Amino acid sequence: MTQAPAAVINKNLSSLKNSISCFTTRTRTSTTSKPIHKLFTHKTFQETRPNNNQQPTSKNPHPRTQQQNLISLIKSGTQNSLLQIHAHLIRTSLLQNPTFSLHFLSCLCFSPFRDLRYSRHFFSQIDKPSASHYSTLIRAYSSSNSPKDAFFLYKEMTQKGLKPDPVSSSFVLKSCMKFSSLVCGLQIHGRILGDGFQSDSLLLTTLMDFYSSFASRDEACKVFDEISKKDTVAWNVLISCYLRNGRTRDVLILFDSMKNEGACKPDDVTCLLVVQACANLGALDFGEKVHGYIEECGYGVSLNLRNSLIAMYSRCGCLEKAYGVFKGMPEKNVISWSAMISGLAMNGYGRDAILAFEEMQRMGIVPDEQTFTGVLSACSHCGLVDEGMEFLHQMSKEFGIEPNIHHYGCMVDLLGRAGLLDQAYQVIISMGVKPDATIWRTLLGACRIHGHVTLGERVIEHLIELKAQEAGDYVLLLNIYSSDGKWEKVTELRKFMKEKGIQTTPGCSTIELKGVVHNFIVDDISHPRKHEIYDKLDEINKQLKIAGYVAEITSELHDLGAEEKAHALSYHSEKLALAFGVLATPPGTTIRVTKNLRICVDCHNFAKFLSGVYNRKCSFEFRVE
DNA sequence: TTAGGGTTAG
Known part of the structure; x- marks a missing residue:
């Protein structure tokens, strides 16, 4: 009407x-x-x-x-x-x-x-109006664009002494998630207990999801414990809560316990969530195990599962497997194509990504916002400045898609890497979307590559203005200063950081072997095989030196003597992880290391020499958990 | 005195 x-x-x-x-x-x-x-x-x-x-x-x-x-x-x-x-x-x-x-x-x-x-x-x-009348209208409002009205109706009916049923309580909780009100939801939780619905497992599952959406993981877990008959959906909501709230490793443990304890068989949704967790962790072995389980259970026909498998394999740096899944799909939608395009782009196959984009359109699939994010990142990985500009233009003119912050981010990265720093700055200033910390950080990274001091300082000011400056940003600025030989500025900034109590995040490298995730930080001595690892590292250093490896000590640790620098570099977390990789795998293996910070130039060289001398392919993934 | 509920892809 x-x-x-x-x-x-x-x-x-x-x-x-x-x-x-x-x-x-x-x-x-x-x-x-x-x-x-x-x-x-x-x-x-x-x-x-x-x-x-x-x-x-x-x-x-x-x-x-x-x-x-x-x-x-x-x-x-x-x-x-x-x-x-x-x-x-x-x-x-x-x-x-x-x-x-x-x-x-x-x-x-x-x-x-x-x-x-x-x-x-x-x-x-x-x-x-009876309770049923209220329930009907509440349900309608909860799926409308005015979910707040569902809550007001709920309040009104309870004030009139009418008792809500579990279903409308569930709808109201969903409404609170929609309009992001923890306080309103808490009132409903109280009322649910008063109404005696604490044994309604479906309602409690919604309640878990509600707490999970407000990052209240502990509350969600408490509710899970209260569910007397936990079914697969309840487990799935728990897993989704862990995934959303940064407890990604525990998702793998939960999956194993579901499978092994046999209380609740993981279903296709469980697998979907676990595959996402593997993608976030870069846990390839575990991801393959889940893939095997998916095929075994016959969940493989599900389009969304296959799409997330493509993303998982791509993010784990295993493009062949990603392509294998993609190729085997009888039907592909825009998400499948976008996942493949992004996968190719992030693994350095920018031109193939663009070819895939063209092929997708020949197949009659219309690209969307995220397809273009993949295409633009392909351009930035290959340094295709003109093509990137052309795609950005085509996106809005031919497809009516207005560029979002991600698209602009790709452009800043593309221009920045190409050394066109002022143009990159202009993109941020004139893009018509409020710049976020990430896009400034992208530009800061480009300033670091090209040693652009004045722009670097300006970017830090913007980050401070956003109250988003992090220790890592100051470290980048430190590197910009030191690569330009501005030692007084370095000392000044160090002093400032010390006064403000700015602590740098320790670099952490992760390696997954046979489904077990091993973490290393700089000078780590917590690993049970630490002695073997350090011995191996000494041996590797000697071998690599023979092969011509020289520690790169120019910019990272300027205020130490040359020998001290070389020593400090030798125990970077990624080197410990690589040494462990050599120790624990046979020649011919790919060693995949995941890092929370960007890898330094020296470790990059170290890995390059190591692949030749020890016959291992080394790959690094930058990932924030 | 009706039908209705929970998780999920790039």
């Missing part, structure tokens, strides 16, 4: 006053074409019980039959017929009959032409 409901009703009411008697029905379920007034009368509908003394005749049908007729009329009502029925309900006072008004309200709320304003108007005409 597109017209204003009140006006429509009034107009229809006046025209219907005279015409309702000649209104005939033609509905989907009712085959009758009798005039509506012959199907039911005012008198009979005020009675809700059939009068047994009255013999039904063809002229005067049984009241119950008449009731059923009206209900089926309402249920199958079209936009116009509902307006007429509404008028009839008012005229005959049947609107105050709880059964009819409830049927009518549900129809208004959930029919294909539903109109919430009209539903609300109708609701206001009911003298004494």
Whole structure:
């Protein structure tokens, strides 16, 4: 219904006053074409019980039959017929009959032409709305763009002393998630306990999801513990909570315990979440294990699972497997193609990514926002400045997609890497989207590569303005100064950082072997095989020196003597991880190291020499958990 | 006195 409901009703009411008697029905379920007034009368509908003394005749049908007729009329009502029925309900006072008004309200709320304003108007005409009336409207509001109204209705009904049912409580909780109000949700939690719904596992599952969406992991876990019969969905919500709230490693443990303890069999959704966790961790072995499980259970047909497998393999640096999954898909949608394009781009196959983009369009798949993010990042990885500009233009002109912060971020990266720092700065200044810390940091990284001191300082000011400056940003600026030989500035900044208590995040490298994740920090001595690792590292250093490796000591640690620098560099976390990799894998293996910080130039060289001397392929992934 | 609920892809 597109017209204003009140006006429509009034107009229809006046025209219907005279015409309702000649209104005939033609509905989907009712085959009758009798005039509506012959199907039911005012008198009979005020009675809700059939009068047994009255013999039904063809002229005067049984009241119950008449009731059923009206209900089926309402249920199958079209936009116009509902307006007429509404008028009839008012005229005959049947609107105050709880059964009819409830049927009518549900129809208004959930029919294909539903109109919430009209539903609300109708609701206001009911003298004494029941809990069911409230529930119906609450449900409608919870899936609308005014979810707050669901909460207000819930409050109103409880204040009137009406008891909500578990289903409407669940809908209201979902509404609170939508309008992001923890406080409102907490009130509902209290009420749920008061209403005695604490054993309703579906409702508690919604409650877990509610807490999870507000990063209240502990609360979500408490609710999980309270669920007496935990089914797969409850486990899935718990897993999704861990995934959302940065406890990614525990997701793998939860998956194993579901599988091994056999209490609840992981389903396709579980696998989807675990595959995402593997992608975040770069845990290739575990990801492959889950992939195997997916095939074993026959979940492999699911499009969304295959799409996340493509993303997982790509993010773990295993492009062949990503492509294998992609190729084996009988049907591919825009998400499959975008995942493959991004995968190619992030693994350094920028030109192939662009070819895939062209192939996708030949197949008739229309690209979306995220496809272009992949394409633009492909350009930035290959240094294709002109092509990137062209794609950005094509995106808005041909596909009507306005560039978002990610697209601009790619452009800044592209221009920045190419050394066009001023142009990159101009993009941020004039992009018409509020710059975030990430985009400034991208530019700061480019300043570091090209040693651009003044712009670097300006970028830090912008980050400070956003109150988003992190220790890592100052470290980048330190590196910019030192690469330019500005030692006084270095000392000054160091002093400033010390005074402000700015602590740098320790670099942490991660390596996954046989499904077990091993972490290393600089000079780490916590690993059970630390002695072997340090011995191996000494040996590797000697071997690499013979092969021509020289420690790169120019910019990272300027204020130490050359020998001290070389020593400090030798125990960087990535070197410890690599040494462990050499120790624990046979030649020919790919050693995949994940880092929370960018890898330094020296470790990069170290890895390059190591691959040749020890016959291992080394790959690094930069990942923040 | 109706039907209705929870997790999920790039």
